[in-house]
Structures are given as structure tokens and as C-alpha cells.
Amino acid sequence: MTKKWDVIIVGGGLAGLVAANYLAKTDLSILVLEKGKKIGGRARTDCIRQQYLNLGPHALYKKGKAKLILEELDVELNGKSPKLGGILVEKNMEYTAPFTLLGIFSTSLLNWKERIEWARVLIKVILINTETLAQQTFEEWVQQTSDSEKVQSLFYLLGRLGTYCHASEKASAKIIVSHLKAVLSGVLYLDNGWQTIIDQLHNKAVISGVQIQTHKAIKQIDPIENDHFKLVLSNNEEFSGKYVLCTTAPHELNHMLGEKATLSQIDAFSKMTAVKGATIDVALTQLPNPKQLFAMGLTDPLYFSVHSSYARLSEDAKSAVLHVFRYYHPDEQIDGITVKNELEQFLEKMQPGWKNYVITSRFIPQINVNQRLPRIGDEQRLNRFKTEFPGLYIAGDWASLDSILSEGAVSSGKQAAEEIIKKEKS
Ligand SMILES: Cc1cc2nc3c(=O)[nH]c(=O)nc-3n(C[C@H](O)[C@H](O)[C@H](O)COP(=O)(O)OP(=O)(O)OC[C@H]3O[C@@H](n4cnc5c(N)ncnc54)[C@H](O)[C@@H]3O)c2cc1C
Secondary structure (H helix, E strand, C coil): CCCEEEEEEECCCHHHHHHHHHHCCCCCCEEEECCCCCCCHHHCEEEECCEEEECCCCCEECCCHHHHHHHHCCCCCCEECCCCCCEEEECCEEEECCCCHHHHHHCCCCCHHHHHHHHHHHHHHHHCCHHHHCCCEHHHHHHHHCCCHHHHHHHHHHHHHHHCCCCCCCCEHHHHHHHHHHHHCCEEEECCCCHHHHHHHHHHHHHCCCEEECCCCEEEEEEECCCEEEEEECCCCEEEEEEEEECCCHHHHHHHHHHHCCHHHHHHHHCCCCEEEEEEEEEECCCCCCCCCEEEECCCCEEEEEHHHCCCCECCCCCEEEEEEEECCCCCCCCHHHHHHHHHHHHHHHCCCHHHHEEEEEEEEEEEEECCCCCCCHHHHHHHHHHHCCCEEECCCCCCCCCCHHHHHHHHHHHHHHHHHHHHHC
């Protein structure tokens, strides 16, 4: 006889583990099934040669809802905030980044008129009610906000920094600007990486009775009669649950539902494209240029930051752990070799001779940073799904109506758990 679980959570990333922790406060029996050999998903940290490498650069919004929710679950978040400084690079020229008052006054990137304009629009961002931007793309909002090309470029850059989205003509202004507001309030680089969040969520869930199994790839979710679901794994093992919370990517959910997926859902989910990028994660014995800790391309979609200058990211806390990142446009043809060269050259510009100091380095040519590029109208698509399958819930960085990245993953995990608890009580 297959055991019937009250809740089966598909995926042991941030969303799944947050949901498991909230559900664990009830009497419901909870099973998390993760296809990987480890839990954590994209928030995991790999310890390689005693260096803690997140999967690309990871920064937690200091005033975001993910931090609040994690703290509500008693997750300790230790780390420091990077200074909002560094340089911007454009056509071999380097400029002080105008992200602080001092930066705005001292940068040679902007003339006086542009400095005043930039300061004015930054204040506007802080004060804006993002609900008023629901029907605009980020590009439309930027162009309407300032006529200055430099100021516009700075907004697109901040948009990339805060959301990883490099498609301002497609992305929803409401989501991008709300994340910009959060970025301007500061971020945290976490000691020992984001694995510390995963490990704490995992331990708390297990102590509260949640069962977590790895190496369990679900291939089919079958809504069957009497309000329950049959889950079939790739090895044909079967599990049965009253509620299913799916935290995989939207196209994977379509695939798992197979012919049970409705046409409108297939249509809505297959239109969702991921926010993608490439990363080089590096640990060096020392920095060739210790003063250069942060840089971005002004128009080239490139990022460089030394995370270990603020967070402890190696066993001996002596080495330098840094990330170099390339933001992708969704329509871009990706050539891994070219991108690797581009990232290495950018790093060479910031840290000349870095290759002489490498402890460990890895290049990931393509990774989904967020499973959904947030677009106008996504809210209706996501809401429609909720009504189609009673008992089947979604969470993950793509499933939140008003946020993306860890903000979306953590808040949708909490929300889905609360919806299940409410349904169970009704
Ligand atoms: C390079 C990079 C940089 C980032 N930087 C930031 C940042 O600075 N700030 C920020 O807030 N966020 C950042 N993020 C985003 C953040 O890491 C993710 O939004 C978050 O980790 C997503 O959590 P999730 O649970 O929604 O998805 P995931 O972490 O993807 O978890 C889903 C889990 O489901 C499992 N799964 C999938 N299919 C199946 C199946 N069929 N059966 C069983 N299990 C399955 C997967 O293996 C995975 O473990 C970044 C991400 C990347 C990749």
C-alpha cells in the first residue's frame, strides 16, 4: 500500500523548504521530493577546495520580504552589506558609479545637469507607488521618466543589477521598479553562502517531522478522483498526496501534468521565458588589485563583485571569492566560448593577472536566474492557474504575483503553505 501524504512538495529549493517549514507547524504529514542529489536548488552553495561558491552572485535584499519571512522562521542571516560604490565601464573608460551622494558629485560620467536629473529620478524611485506602473514596460517607464540617455542607461543598469532582467522592452515596470527600490535600501552578502539558509530550513523542517527525499524526480502528476493526486517518479515509484505543491519551472509542471494540463495553462506557461545569465565563480589566493571590488558595464551587460570583501566565503577567510556575470537578453543566441572570453577579459580589466592566483574557478555558460521574465499580464495568467486544479498549488521564483528571485520564491512558498492550511481548515 502506498502511504497517502497530506502534502507532497515537489522540489527542495528555497520555495519548497520555506513551504515545508510553514506546513510543519500543523499536524499535516509532509513529504518533500527533490530530483537532485542535494537539496537547495539554485540557492545552494558548493564548497570547493574550502571555498564557498554560491551559484553565481547572490545578494539578499535587506528590506525585502524574503529576509522578513526567513527571520520569522528563525533562520539566522549573518553577513555584511557591500558598499554601493565601485566603477562603471564604458568603451575602455572607467567612471565612479553614481550610486551614493559622493558618487553622484564626483563621477565624470555625468555633467551637472545630468547629476541633478539622476538625483531627482532616484528620489522619484524611492517615493513611487509601483502599482501605478502595472501597465507599462520598464523601457516605457524609463523613457518617460528622463530624456537623458545617460540617466536612462543608469536605470537599465540598475534594473540588471537588481533583477538580472536584461530585456527592458519586455519586462514589467512594476516588478523591476519595486525591486530597484529594494536594491537602493541595500543588500547582504551571506557568510558561508546561501547554503546556510538551506541548511537551517532543512534542519528545522526535519526536526518538525517533514520527510525529505533526494534523487526523486517526478515525471507525472496525476489529479485523480476523491481530491487527491498520484505522483509517478522517473523510476516508476508512486506517491499519493491530498495536496501537491509544485516548485519546479512552469514548463516542467506542464510536462508533469501531460494531457491533464489545460490548453490555456499550456499556452500561458509556454509563453513564459526565463531570465538567464552566465557566471564565472572564482576563488583567488589574493586580489591583484585589492581596491577594485565592484564594477559593471554601463551598457555592456556585465557585472563583477568581490563578495568575500564583505562575507566570509572560505574556511580560512583569507582568500578572495568573486563573481563575474553576463546578463542575457531572452532573444540572444548564446555562444558559451565567446561569453567565457568576454567574462575573463572583464575580470582581467578589473584584476590584471588574476589567473596566477586561482584556487578554484568555474564557468557556467547558461543558468536560469529566474524561471519567468516578469511581463505585463502575468498576474492574470498565474491567477487563472490557481482556479484550474483544486489541491494543486504552485510556488517558486516565477509563481509570485509581485516579486521575483528569492523574494518571489520565499514569499510564494509561504503563501502556498498558508493556502493549503486554510483549505484544510475549511
Ligand atoms: C546566477 C544566479 C544569481 C542569483 N542571484 C540572486 C540574488 O542576488 N538575489 C536573489 O534574491 N536571488 C538570486 N537568484 C535567484 C534565486 O537563487 C532563486 O530565485 C531561488 O533560489 C529559486 O528558488 P526556487 O525554490 O523557486 O527554485 P529552485 O531553487 O530551482 O528549486 C526547485 C527545485 O525543484 C527541483 N526539481 C525540478 N524538477 C523536479 C522534478 N521533476 N522532481 C523533483 N524535483 C524537481 C530542482 O532540482 C530544484 O532543487 C539567483 C539565481 C542564480 C541562478
